[in-house]
Amino acid sequence: xxxxxxxxxxxxxxxxxxxLWHIAANTTLFGDPKTVRxxxxxxxxxxxxxxxxxxTGSIWKHLWITLQETVLAFVIGSAAGILIGFAFAMAPxxxxxxxxxxxxxxxxxxxxxxxxxxxxxxxxVWSKVALGFTLVFFIVFFNVYQGVKETSPVILANARMLGxxxxxxxxxxxxxSAMSWMFSSxxxxxxxxxxxxxxxxxxxxxxxxxxxxxxxxGVFDVTGVFAxxxxxxxxxxxxxxxxxxxENRLLVWRPEAAQRQ
Amino acid sequence: xxxxxxxxxFGAGQNAFRAVGRVDLAVAxxxxxxxxxxxxxxxxxxxxxxxxxxxxxxxxxxxFGRPVRGVTREAGYLFQQDALxxxxxxxxxxxxxxxxxxxxxxxxxxxxxxWLARVGLSxxxxxxxxxxxxxxxKRVALAQMLIRDPKILLMDEPFxxxxxxxxxxxxxxxxxxxxxxxxxVLFVTHDLEEAIALADRVVVMSAGxxxxxxxxxxxxxxxxxxxxxxxxxxxxxxxxxAIWEDLRAExxxxxxxxx
Numbered sequence: 354x355x356x357x358x359x360x361x362x363x364x365x366x367x368x369x370x371x372x373l374w375h376i377a378a379n380t381t382l383f384g385d386p387k388t389v390r391x392x393x394x395x396x397x398x399x400x401x402x403x404x405x406x407x408x409t410g411s412i413w414k415h416l417w418i419t420l421q422e423t424v425l426a427f428v429i430g431s432a433a434g435i436l437i438g439f440a441f442a443m444a445p446x447x448x449x450x451x452x453x454x455x456x457x458x459x460x461x462x463x464x465x466x467x468x469x470x471x472x473x474x475x476x477x478v479w480s481k482v483a484l485g486f487t488l489v490f491f492i493v494f495f496n497v498y499q500g501v502k503e504t505s506p507v508i509l510a511n512a513r514m515l516g517x518x519x520x521x522x523x524x525x526x527x528x529x530s531a532m533s534w535m536f537s538s539x540x541x542x543x544x545x546x547x548x549x550x551x552x553x554x555x556x557x558x559x560x561x562x563x564x565x566x567x568x569x570x571g572v573f574d575v576t577g578v579f580a581x582x583x584x585x586x587x588x589x590x591x592x593x594x595x596x597x598x599x600e601n602r603l604l605v606w607r608p609e610a611a612q613r614q
Numbered sequence: 615x616x617x618x619x620x621x622x623x624f625g626a627g628q629n630a631f632r633a634v635g636r637v638d639l640a641v642a643x644x645x646x647x648x649x650x651x652x653x654x655x656x657x658x659x660x661x662x663x664x665x666x667x668x669x670x671x672x673x674x675x676x677x678f679g680r681p682v683r684g685v686t687r688e689a690g691y692l693f694q695q696d697a698l699x700x701x702x703x704x705x706x707x708x709x710x711x712x713x714x715x716x717x718x719x720x721x722x723x724x725x726x727x728x729w730l731a732r733v734g735l736s737x738x739x740x741x742x743x744x745x746x747x748x749x750x751x752k753r754v755a756l757a758q759m760l761i762r763d764p765k766i767l768l769m770d771e772p773f774x775x776x777x778x779x780x781x782x783x784x785x786x787x788x789x790x791x792x793x794x795x796x797x798x799v800l801f802v803t804h805d806l807e808e809a810i811a812l813a814d815r816v817v818v819m820s821a822g823x824x825x826x827x828x829x830x831x832x833x834x835x836x837x838x839x840x841x842x843x844x845x846x847x848x849x850x851x852x853x854x855x856a857i858w859e860d861l862r863a864e865x866x867x868x869x870x871x872x873x
């Protein structure tokens with residue numbers, strides 16, 4: 354399929370879905386339009402609300418808060434994951450001791466931690482960062498740990514024959530090897546940072562996209578819920594695009610990354 | 615350049631498995647020695663002991679009269695598998711060998727560029743290993759090894775994974791570079807023709823476990839040699855026949871044990 358045809362088909366799918374939605378909300382074809390409007394709102398109302406978000410500028414505050422929480426959770430979670438990942442890979446005995454506890458912590462559904470974090474860090478940004486951290490940390494940790502352990506023994510032997518000492522081995526061999534593993538999970542770790550932020554906001558906050566959706570839901574404002582979801586979806590796609598861009602720049606040496614460009 | 619003798623006298627083993635029996639082998643300065651033997655006889659193990667990557671259970675390896683402890687700094691090692699760092703370009707892979715020794719980056723890059731040209735890879739500096747063919751990767755590895763100017767060279771079936779034509783070509787590249795200063799070389803291969811074409815002396819190793827040296831043959835073909843054309847000479851065939859007699863018995867032993 355050519356690029357143009359593909360785009361055409363994609364637009365057609367969106368047009369048909371929106372048209373069906375519109376018909377259901379304005380005619381009696383699928384039942385009482387009042388009921389449909391109560392549960393699904395109408396495409397026109399949702400579009401108007403989204404327009405209103407940006408026209409009044411009320412959305413920027415929420416976007417900014419959610420972005421802040423996502424970035425902080427990602428950066429802090431990754432830093433901790435890298436640090437502990439390296440430490441454990443270099444000290445297998447310590448890793449063996451902590452192994453069951455890490456598995457236990459990772460097995461826990463993170464949502465149950467949200468109330469505790471609210472209690473500890475308050476309703477502000479940091480309780481959401483903490484929730485995102487618990488999600489990001491394990492992804493990065495396991496990948497870095499694996500990356501260091503799976504460093505090719507031949508590359509390592511060769512590096513040692515080239516006269517590399519401990520620090521140089523770390524810089525030229527272990528670090529890039531671990532980073533390649535970490536970057537391969539970049540999409541999921543950034544995604545989870547966002548999930549932590551939004552879920553945290555949803556459960557209790559004073560600002561953010563999750564808060565916005567939760568507020569609308571509280572007063573049966575379905576239009577507000579759908580408009581919030583739409584903004585959230587576009588926000589996630591934008592962030593994902595940035596990650597893809599970063600990934601292609603950082604992993605040019607990888608055969609798969611090069612092919613994607 | 616002054617090269618003292620490389621004295622190797624050791625036995626190596628892993629767990630209860632005795633890979634290599636007692637092996638005595640000395641490589642003189644400027645001498646190119648090839649070790650041939652059936653698969654799994656422990657040829658590579660010998661190299662790793664000389665390189666200091668593996669400690670022998672018995673005896674010791676000596677380089678320039680000093681026993682090997684830790685990694686042998688004077689040695690360059692060419693591996694059978696891909697050992698280039700995939701996250702570095704060809705140029706960086708070669709330059710890093712100097713940089714870790716304390717050479718400034720600009721100087722290291724300039725010399726690395728020069729070395730890539732010497733192995734025939736001008737214009738490939740910015741390529742990553744996955745963008746290079748098997749033969750090109752070996753050339754980069756060769757430059758990476760030689761740029762440090764190691765005093766002895768250890769090669770573990772370096773051209774084994776390559777196709778026949780590329781292998782013959784790489785043999786020539788190697789002989790060319792080697793003839794400049796004739797460092798002592800210990801070259802492991804399972805390819806008898808390659809061994810005779812390149813080496814001054816071919817050592818036949820017995821089938822493992824507890825492999826030992828079976829026989830030695832001096833290759834009295836004149837140098838400089840062309841690694842391809844030398845194969846057509848009658849003396850080459852005579853040598854090949856003589857060495858194959860020894861080697862065949864060992865190869866058959868390996869097969870006999872397997873079946």
